[in-house]
Every structure is written in structure tokens, then in C-alpha cells.
Amino acid sequence: MICDQCGERSASVIVKQQQQGQIVEVNLCHICAAENHSINIAFEQDPLAIHQLLSNWFPNSQASINPVRKEVATCPSCGFTFSKFLRIGKFGCSSCYDAFSPQLNEIFKRFHNGNTEHNGKIPASYGTTLKIKKEIEELRKQMQISIQGENFEEAARLRDEVKVLSAKLEGGIQDGS
């Protein structure tokens, strides 16, 4: 998270401020926080006024993120547009993650100190699927090596193994080739 005030250092303090009768949350680095005299740090509330950050980072909505594609990305499942996501700072459903995918890495990086990928717990049910996918990836690599070495018999065997695993993944028999 980057400091809202200087935009340079990473923010370490969440400050709640009274601005024209409204309570506003601001993320400050330790230096800007120290300069802030009417400091009022938020406590129980969940971290940040996300939408404020997003609108600070992307002042002209999607235009500044993706200058080529001007049309508005819309989530087919919940109907949220990318600009609505920026405005309220929240996703409407899990499909939003796919619909807004081109812009998300940039956003996740800013919130998570440059990180974009999950490295933690995997639900047991997904665990199996993920494992199979990784196995398939591995087999495909081996297959490439076999083909390059003109070991076509081995390559065919690996292809069959991939087929079996893919079928398992789809929960049915798959048409190979």
C-alpha cells in the first residue's frame, strides 16, 4: 500500500480524519503520519476506504489503465462494470475476477506489496484438481522432450496418460487428438 499523501513511501498507518463532517480514512506512511496533528487512527473498521484509494490511483477510471480499449468491461454474471468496481472498490461476484482480469494485477500489486498470486491454503476439493493440472503440465513437458528426441513411442504413451488425466479432470471421457 502506498501513502496517500506523498505517494512515495509505503503506508503503515491508517488514519481516520474528520473532513467537513465526514469521517474519511487515509493511508499514510510513518513520515506523513507524524506530520499529521489531528491524527485519529481507525480501529475496529476493516482497513481502508478502498474506493478512495482506487480513485486516487486511477483518477480517470479505466482510461488511464487501459488507454487502448475504451469500452467498459462488464461482468456477465453480476453486471458490475469496471468503473463501478473502481467506484465502490468491491467485486460483485467471482466472475468479476475474470471480467476485470487485465487490470487486476496492477491493483493487487499495489495492495499487496507487489504480490499477485495466492500462495496459501487450497480447499481440499480444488486440491485434487490442481494436483491433476500440475501433473498434466509436467507430462506435456516430458512429451515435448520425447518428441524432440524423436522418441515417438514414449511420446504416445505420455499423450495417453495426459488423456486419462484430462478425462478425470472433466469428469468424463474426452475426445483426444
Add this chain to the structure above:
Amino acid sequence: MAVERFFQPHASSWMTNDGKNVDIAMSTRIRLARNLNNFKFPYAFTEDEALKVDKEISSVLLDKGNELDYTFSHISIEELAELQKEILVEKHLISPYLINSHHSGSVLLSDNEELSIMVNEEDHLRIQSLQSGFQLQQAYKIANELDSLLEKNLSYAFHEKHGYLTSCPTNVGTGMRASVMLHLPALTMSHQIQRIIPAISRLGMVVRGIYGEGSEALGNVYQISNQLTLGKSEYEILQDLENMTEQIIQQERRAREAIALNSPVVIEDRIYRSLGVLTHSRLLTTEEAATCLSDVRLGIDLKMIQDVDMSILNELMIFMQPAFLQQYADKPLQPKERDFARAKLFRERLNRNGINSEGEDLA
């Protein structure tokens, strides 16, 4: 009504003052944000979906909660009186966001109040595990077991690359927010806290406090929590937070020793004045109560005060809040009346429990 118990001013188990380093680390909290796969998230779903989500989740917990040796009570937020809602917020069992929601929501509470599961808050599920003292691993273990149990019976919104999908981009990934509540009077008094905060941010953590008039956190209580939920595993996040917290605890101990050594009479005077205020005043504002509670805690830790039970101080931090005071006084209170009720509460609780009240009149 069995749920009545949750609104009584009795201590939840996380207020009991057990656990490691409890003199400085007052409590530990783990929160996991989860969503179900086949429903829109709370910012987009309909009331009908909200009801279905609530039903799916609560039926799993009410059915299978005993697999984890917990008994859960299901409480619909709409069915609660205003005061009851506020009491649950003041007890940290639900968030203010949940009671202001436009949709049907509920909370499932374990009998010992260590586990609370909010349904249809910002996410379909917010699993919260509270422990007294500094117990990150234990708090996570409990939350994680509950999470695994739920996952067996529900289909979570999960993405290979992004992890657990949440309404807010700040929670995606592990969905985990781990936090430790720290009482840091000596680091605050010696202004060392300003030097510590930047170090914390470099490791992807944040510090929060409630700041009063000056630049000192109200009651010298700070909350340290992880900010990152992507890129690191739960284990790594907890490890970082644990290491950082341990270092802060050591520094606080050193600062306390230095203070006790360098200005014993000044500190002793301040601590006993604060004890006097808590046990004898007739009007007590939140700020003054928080400041004095901090001093008395420090006095207990420095062994200057022997006859005050720390767990009562923990309870008072919760029960001195407006909704509890109103319940205690049994009528709506204006702010000034609150200060009066607060003072009365402190006198009663502290004098009844061992302090020589020297003719204190409890009426």
C-alpha cells in the same frame, strides 16, 4: 431464549487474561473471509439469495458444528433489538457493518464466544476466532478447522491464481487477517513507538490505534495486523506477525524497565492517581477511563499494584462502552449520564473485587 447469554456483561473467554505474554499482548484475532461459489457476493446479490446463503451456511454449522466440539447459536440480525446489536459489536463478536447491512445477515456464535461466524457481512462468510493473550497459532488452528469443516460441505469461490475470492481486493488470496492487540504504555511514553511503526510496514503489516486528543493512542492500545493476503502462505504471514510482535513485546519490556528505574516516584504517583480515579470518581469519560486503565495495567505489571485482577480491567474495557452502560443502567443515557454510569460501574467492579475501598460508598 438461549441467546440471551451473549448480551450479558459476563466475560467472553478471550477476555479472561490467560495466555502467553498477556501482560502486553491482550488478545489475538484471526479472521477468514470466504464466499460461496454459486451466489453473487453481498454487494450484488438479492435478498432472496441472501436468505439462501444464510440458510446453507447456518444449516451446516448447526448440523456439524459439534464435530469440532463447539455448539453454535444462530442469531438473525434482524431479530435483535438495537441495543442487543450494539452489545455484540462492543463485545467484538460482530462488526458495525453487519448491523447496518441492507440484506439478511446473521451470526453464529460458539458458546464460549471464541468463534463467531458472520454471514452476509461484506463476504458470505467471515470466520472469526478470538483468543486471550498472544496466541496466533492457536487462534488460526481453530479458525482453520472450522474453515475446513465448512469447505467439506459448501462450495467455496476459489481461483487457482487468486486464491479465495472476496468482495474486496485487499482480502483476496488467503482471505486472512490476523491481529494482535498490544498494550504499549512504555514505548508510547518514551516516544519509541514512532520508530517502530516504519519497521512494521516494511514487512507488510499495519498498526492501528484509537487516537484521542494528543498523538498517543487511546489507552496506549495498538493493534498490529497483516496487510498482505497474496504472495505469502498463512503460515508465513503468521510467522512474520509473530516475530514482529515478539520483538515489540521485548522492546516494551525493556522500556518498562528503564521507566521503572529512572522515574519510579513519578510513575508510581501517576499509577496510583489513576487507580484513585477509577475507584473513586463520580464522572468518568471514555478517554479518562482508557488512560487510567492503561496506567493501572502498567502498575499491575510493574508489581506496584497487587490487589487488582487484570481480567476485571479487560472486562471493563468492554463494558464501559455506551450499549453496555445503557443495559447496566437499564435506561437510555445521555452522554453526561453515561459518564456517571461509567464511574459507578468502575467503582462497583473494582471495589467489590478486592481493593480496600476505605469507606467507599457504592450507592
